Structure formats: C-alpha cells, structure tokens
Amino acid sequence: xxxxxxxxxxxxxxxFALFTSFCTAFLIFVGGLVTSTESGLxxxxxxxxxxxxxxxxxxxxxxxxxxxxxxxFVGFLTVILTIWTCATEKRAWVRRLSVAAFFxxxxxxxxxxxxxxxxxxxxxxxxxxxxxxxxxxLVVSLALFTSPGWKNGLPSVTDKSAGIGLPxxxxxxTAAIYLQLILGALMRHTDSGLAIxxxxxxxxxxxxxxNSPNIAIHFAHRLGATIVTxxxxxxxxxxxxxxxxxxxxxxxxxxxxxxxxxxxTLGALTVLTAKSVVPTTAHVATGAVILxxxxxxxxxxxxxxxxxxxxxxxxxxxx
Amino acid sequence: MPKRLVFVCSSILVLALAAxxxxxxxxxxxxxxxxxxxxxxxxxxxxxxxxxTVSGKIAFEGTPPPAARIQMSADPYCAMSATPExxxxxxxxxxxxxxxxxxxxxxxxxxxxxxxxxxxxxxxDQKGCHYSPHVFTxxxxxPLEVRNSDMTLHNIHVWAETNTPVNIGxxxxxxxxxxxxxxxxxxxxxxxxxxxxxxxxxxxxxHPFHTVSGAGGAYSLKLPPGTYEIVAWHEKYGMxxxxxxxxxxxxxxxxxxxxxxxxxD
Ligand SMILES: [Cu+2]
Numbered sequence: 001x002x003x004x005x006x007x008x009x010x011x012x013x014x015x016f017a018l019f020t021s022f023c024t025a026f027l028i029f030v031g032g033l034v035t036s037t038e039s040g041l042x043x044x045x046x047x048x049x050x051x052x053x054x055x056x057x058x059x060x061x062x063x064x065x066x067x068x069x070x071x072x073f074v075g076f077l078t079v080i081l082t083i084w085t086c087a088t089e090k091r092a093w094v095r096r097l098s099v100a101a102f103f104x105x106x107x108x109x110x111x112x113x114x115x116x117x118x119x120x121x122x123x124x125x126x127x128x129x130x131x132x133x134x135x136x137x138l139v140v141s142l143a144l145f146t147s148p149g150w151k152n153g154l155p156s157v158t159d160k161s162a163g164i165g166l167p168x169x170x171x172x173x174t175a176a177i178y179l180q181l182i183l184g185a186l187m188r189h190t191d192s193g194l195a196i197x198x199x200x201x202x203x204x205x206x207x208x209x210x211n212s213p214n215i216a217i218h219f220a221h222r223l224g225a226t227i228v229t230x231x232x233x234x235x236x237x238x239x240x241x242x243x244x245x246x247x248x249x250x251x252x253x254x255x256x257x258x259x260x261x262x263x264x265t266l267g268a269l270t271v272l273t274a275k276s277v278v279p280t281t282a283h284v285a286t287g288a289v290i291l292x293x294x295x296x297x298x299x300x301x302x303x304x305x306x307x308x309x310x311x312x313x314x315x316x317x318x319x
Numbered sequence: 320m321p322k323r324l325v326f327v328c329s330s331i332l333v334l335a336l337a338a339x340x341x342x343x344x345x346x347x348x349x350x351x352x353x354x355x356x357x358x359x360x361x362x363x364x365x366x367x368x369x370x371x372t373v374s375g376k377i378a379f380e381g382t383p384p385p386a387a388r389i390q391m392s393a394d395p396y397c398a399m400s401a402t403p404e405x406x407x408x409x410x411x412x413x414x415x416x417x418x419x420x421x422x423x424x425x426x427x428x429x430x431x432x433x434x435x436x437x438x439x440x441x442x443x444d445q446k447g448c449h450y451s452p453h454v455f456t457x458x459x460x461x462p463l464e465v466r467n468s469d470m471t472l473h474n475i476h477v478w479a480e481t482n483t484p485v486n487i488g489x490x491x492x493x494x495x496x497x498x499x500x501x502x503x504x505x506x507x508x509x510x511x512x513x514x515x516x517x518x519x520x521x522x523x524x525x526h527p528f529h530t531v532s533g534a535g536g537a538y539s540l541k542l543p544p545g546t547y548e549i550v551a552w553h554e555k556y557g558m559x560x561x562x563x564x565x566x567x568x569x570x571x572x573x574x575x576x577x578x579x580x581x582x583x584d
Contacts, residue, residue: 041486042512044474050490058394058471059513119476119484 013084017143020077023070024136025289030063030070031132032284035188036277039063040120046113071109078105081142094145101138108135122189129185133178133288140292144299149248154303157249160242166249167305169238170298173231173256177291180224183217184287192217193280199271225267232260232290235297249304252297259290364432366527369541371565373573377421377536377551381579383413389516396471397448397514405449408516410555412453417536418553418577420454420520422505425540426548426560428526437527440464440497443509443519445473445489450509450519454554456529457521463498467491473517478508482523486512506552520554551575 034040042060049055049065057065078101085098111128118124144150159165164172187193195214202208202219210216236257243249263286269279386407391397412419428434440462444451448469457463465475467489475496477485481504487496500507504523511517522529528547532538540549546564556577563573 038515039512041476042474044476044486044488050472050488052490055472055490058396060393060515061472061513062393119486 011148013081013088014143014146014148016077016084017081017139017146020074020081021136021139021143021292023074023077024139025285025292027067027070027074028132028136028288029281029285030067031129032281033277034063034067035125035129036275036280036284037063040115040125043068043116046116068112071112075105075109078102078139081139085142085146089146091145094142097138097142097145101135101142104131104135104138107131120189122186125189126182126185129189130182133181133291136288136292137295140295141299144296150303154248154300155246157243157246157304159305161238165305166238166243167298167301169231169235170294170301173228173235174291174294174298176224176228176231177287177294180221180228181287181291183221183224184284187217187221188284190214190217193270193275196222197271197274199268225264229260229264232256232294246304248300249297252293252300256290256293256297259286259293262286263290362433363435364527364543366541369528369543370568371542371544372539372568372570373542373547373549373563373565374537374539374570375572375574377418377423377532377538377553378574378576379413379416379418379536379579380576383411383579386411391448391514391516394448394471394514396469400447400469402447405447409453413536415535417532417534418556419532419534419536420553421532421536421538421575421577422454422456422520422522422529422550422552423532423538423540423575424456424505424522424524424529424550424552425526425542426550428528429543429545432526434458434526436460438462442466443475444468445475445511445517448473448511448514448517450511450517452519452531454520454531455522456505456531457500457523458527459503459523459525460499460501463500463521465489465496465498467494472513473511474513476510476512478510479504482507506554522552549573551577553577 037060039060039062041064043049043055043064045051049061049068055061055065082098082102086095089095089098108128108131111124111131115121115124115128157166187195190213192214195212195218196202196208198204202222208215208219210219236253239246239249239253263283266279266283266286269276270283273279387410389401389406389408391401391406409420436458441455441457442464443455444466446468448471465487467473470492472488472490474486474488475498477498477500479485479500481502482500485498487498489496500521500523502523503525505521507521507523509519509521522531528540528542530538530540532551542565544566546562548560549563550558550560552558559575559577561573561575563571565571
C-alpha cells in the first residue's frame with residue numbers, strides 16, 4: 001500500500017467506504033433473514049454461540065450465527081474506516097462522522113446481544129433495526145463525502161421555481177422514508193406483517209376496521225408507503241423537469257424512483273405470499289437502499305444549493 | 320497527527336474489548352433445582368381423599384387432517400435419525416376416534432387446601448429432533464428436567480408469559496438442565512428455534528388435578544367430592560369447559576368433543 005493510496009486526497013478511502021456501504025446493505029439483508037426465518041433465538045447465548053466461535057450451522061443457527069459473522073466483519077471494516085479517516089482526513093467534521101459511525105456499529109452490536117439475552121423484546125429489536133438503517137446512512141454519507149466528485153467541489157445550481165426548495169424537498173423525502181422504515185420495523189417486530197391479510201384492499205375495504213393495534217400498525221405502514229411514494233414521485237419529477245442535466249441529482253432520483261416501484265411490489269408480495277422469506281427480506285433490504293439513495297440525493301442537493309453549511313465552508317477554505 | 324491517531328486507536332480497542340466482555344455473565348443453564356414441598360400454611364391435601372373419579376373420552380368428530388410430514392433437511396443429523404414416529408407432526412393425533420394430547424384439568428381447585436409438590440422430576444427428552452412428551456402437565460415448582468439425547472444442538476425456548484421466559488442452549492449430547500416454573504400457566508409453549516418443527520406444550524398448575532388424554536382420547540382425573548369446572552385444551556382446536564359434580568367414590572363419565580371443522584386457525 002503506497003503512501004499516496006493512504007492519503008486523504010486519494011480515492012482509496014472513498015472506495016473503502018463504498019465497500020463498507022455494500023457490506024452494510026448485505027448485512028441488513030442477512031439481519032432481515034434472521035427475523036423473517038424467526039431464528040433470532042436459535043443461538044441462546046452471546047457473544048459466543050453455544051459457547052463456541054463457530055457452532056455447527058444447522059437449522060436456525062445458520063441465519064443467527066451467519067448474521068453475527070457478517071456483522072463482525074462489518075464492525076471490523078468500520079474500525080478500519082474510522083482509523084483510516086481519522087488518520088488521513090483533513091476535514092474535522094468528516095473525521096467526527098467516522099467516529100459516529102464507529103459508535104453506531106458498536107452500539108448496534110451491543111443491542112444485537114441484548115436482543116438475544118432478553119429474548120427479543122420489541123423495543124430493543126426495533127431499536128436494533130432502526131440503528132441499522134442509521135448506521136447505513138452514516139457509512140453511505142462517508143462514502144459520498146470522500147468521493148472525488150464531492151471533494152472537487154459540487155457545481156452550484158439555482159432553484160428556479162417558487163415554493164419548497166430542492167434541498168428541503170429531498171430532506172422531506174428522506175425523513176418520510178426513515179419514518180416509514182421505523183414503521184416497518186415496528187410492524188415486523190410486533191408480528192403485524194399479516195395483520196391485514198389482503199392487498200391492495202384491507203379486509204376488502206379501503207379503511208380496515210381497527211380491531212387491534214397490529215392492524216393499526218400495519219395500516220400505518222401502508223399509508224406511509226403511499227406518502228413515501230408520493231414524495232419520491234414529487235422529488236423525481238422536480239429533478240427530471242429542472243435539473244435533468246445534473247447527473248449527480250438525476251441519477252439518484254431515477255434510482256430512487258425505480259426502487260420504490262420494486263419496493264411496492266415486494267411489499268405486496270410479502271402480504272400475498274404470507275410473509276414468504278425471500279420477498280419479505282428483500283423488502284427490508286430494498287428499504288435500506290432507498291433510504292441510502294435518498295440520503296445521497298439530499299446531501300448533494302444541499303451541497304449544490306450554495307447554502308452556507310459545513311462542506312461548503314470546507315471547500316471555500318481550500319480543502 | 321500521530322497523537323490523535325494513537326488516541327483514536329486506543330479508545331477503539333478499549334471499547335471493543337468492553338463490548339466483547341459485556342453480557343457474558345448471563346448463563347441461565349445453572350438454575351437451582353426446584354424445592355420440594357407445597358405452599359406454606361394450611362394442612363397438606365392428602366391424595367387418598369380424592370376418592371371420586373371423572374373420566375371419559377375426548378371424541379374427535381369428522382375426518383382428522385392427514386399428519387403433516389416434517390421436513391428435517393435443515394439439520395442432516397435430524398434427517399438421518401428420524402423415525403416414522405418422529406417425522407410426522409403430532410399436532411392432531413387421533414386414535415379410535417379420540418383426540419390425544421388434550422390437557423384436561425380442574426379450573427379452580429377447592430379453596431383452603433395446600434398441595435404437596437411432587438419431588439419426582441418431569442423429564443422432557445430431545446431425541447431424533449423431537450420432544451417427548453409432546454404435551455405434559457406438572458405442578459408449579461415441580462422439577463422439570465430437559466435432556467438432549469441428540470448428537471446435535473438444541474435450544475429449549477420456554478415461551479412463558481406468566482412465568483419467566485427461558486432460552487437455554489444444549490450444545491452437546493447428554494446435557495441436562497432444570498427449568499424452574501413457579502407460576503400457574505396453561506398452555507405454556509416450548510420450542511426449539513434451531514429446529515422450527517420441534518414444539519411441546521406444558522400445563523403448569525398449583526394443584527394436582529390435571530392430566531393429558533392418551534390413546535383413544537381417554538382421560539381420568541381423581542378428585543375429592545365436590546363440583547368442578549373441567550377444562551379441556553388442545554393446541555389446534557382450543558378450549559372447552561363443562562361442569563361436573565362428584566360425590567363420595569363415584570365415577571362420573573364426562574366426554575368432550577372436538578370437531579375437524581372447528582380448527583382454531
Ligand atoms: Cu432442536
């Protein structure tokens with residue numbers, strides 16, 4: 001590894017952050033598998049598994065211990081990412097962000113252990129699921145901030161239309177997606193995924209009878225899907241209309257739009273196949289990728305809007 | 320900036336160590352054996368005074384669903400050691416038109432009595448990736464011993480709501496663990512999360528008036544004279560209750576009936 005490769009100005013750190021992001025998306029898929037296959041308690045002890053580092057990977061242990069191994073790998077990558085960033089990165093706020101990612105992955109590991117020891121209490125399992133998404137956003141934004149495109153300075157764009165600005169619209173979309181993921185986690189961890197057994201209608205109606213909290217949670221997630229789809233279409237059409245020439249904006253917007261179509265299909269399949277493992281888990285992972293894409297888009301929209309904020313200042317100071 | 324680097328590295332190391340060591344002290348496998356003897360205060364009930372008998376058949380109406388074959392390929396050991404008995408689901412077991420594995424019990428025991436806790440342990444064995452017995456009853460604080468007779472690993476997960484939930488791993492053949500159940504709870508599901516098909520149901524009672532229907536759906540309860548509400552519970556077909564009065568040493572016939580059409584799901 002040459003000295004140049006390690007330097008903050010090099011592309012090595014960016015590629016490494018990108019690799020960590022891919023591994024994290026895969027980890028979210030594997031974590032989703034544990035819940036989808038109800039294997040969360042197939043290994044009753046933590047941090048060891050049946051007192052071993054590598055138990056036989058039979059039955060539910062395959063999913064639970066597999067998740068632990070992938071998680072340990074991502075934790076290891078994050079430690080390297082944090083050290084590498086802190087050692088070579090000149091922007092203090094990027095260094096701080098990498099430290100935040102490290103603490104997030106550490107907390108995530110401990111929460112994962114607590115879910116096992118306290119037999120999957122909803123609050124801890126849900127926090128574990130939501131922190132996974134937050135951690136993913138952190139790693140994705142680190143990959144973005146270390147990218148040549150960002151560091152060479154984003155082009156400045158001016159919002160032509162009146163009303164809500166593009167950065168605010170993108171921020172709104174990201175917030176809506178994040179809330180929707182929290183609702184999704186709540187639905188999974190309260191076992192409400194089939195509380196409404198039909199789709200697209202709910203018990204043959206538009207508004208279901210709210211006989212149980214599970215139905216309310218499930219319906220809130222469907223309502224959330226409508227809102228998120230609405231904001232994504234709004235964001236995408238706005239960018240397609242006004243900023244189509246800016247690939248940095250158009251590409252993530254298009255990706256997000258395509259993914260939400262996939263996501264709606266997977267959500268419907270989850271209900272229609274009675275929570276068959278593959279569509280259910282793919283629905284979780286796709287949700288994370290949509291959030292990550294939206295975060296990239298939002299950060300770029302802010303970066304290009306010419307607003308006075310940290311990355312802009314860093315750029316002005318010649319870094 | 321070497322100073323900063325050293326600081327970051329060392330804090331990461333310390334935190335990682337703390338994380339690895341945390342939570343290690345939570346081992347539920349060493350539960351103390353349950354104490355024998357009944358609740359304090361009051362004369363201990365003598366089973367010899369339970370002179371009456373309530374017995375009958377848990378009839379099954381309609382055609383029983385075909386027993387589902389269990390797919391055990393997730394663990395090669397299980398697939399290899401499966402027998403004709405262990406490789407079909409015991410959820411609905413009908414013989415001679417009677418439903419087996421129904422927990423039959425007295426809902427409320429006569430007031431003012433104290434019941435001795437049997438010292439003999441109830442044993443659940445895990446053999447061929449199968450729990451035996453599939454359904455059983457016991458008294459609160461009666462020793463419950465779980466054995467692993469398999470050359471694979473199991474976790475015993477007691478899905479208690481009233482009692483303290485338990486999840487114990489048994490990694491090697493021959494392991495034994497005691498589980499302490501100190502509150503009434505029926506049904507109490509027990510499951511293995513490694514082998515999802517492995518399940519068992521317990522009924523935990525503060526009195527000795529409970530049993531499980533056997534071959535032909537037959538059951539029998541010894542009771543002191545009195546009037547009782549008798550409950551029959553089945554994992555798929557749910558719960559039925561009937562009132563009965565027994566006097567002296569008479570035997571009352573009390574049949575229950577579950578029907579294929581009334582599946583709980
Ligand atoms: Cu098992």
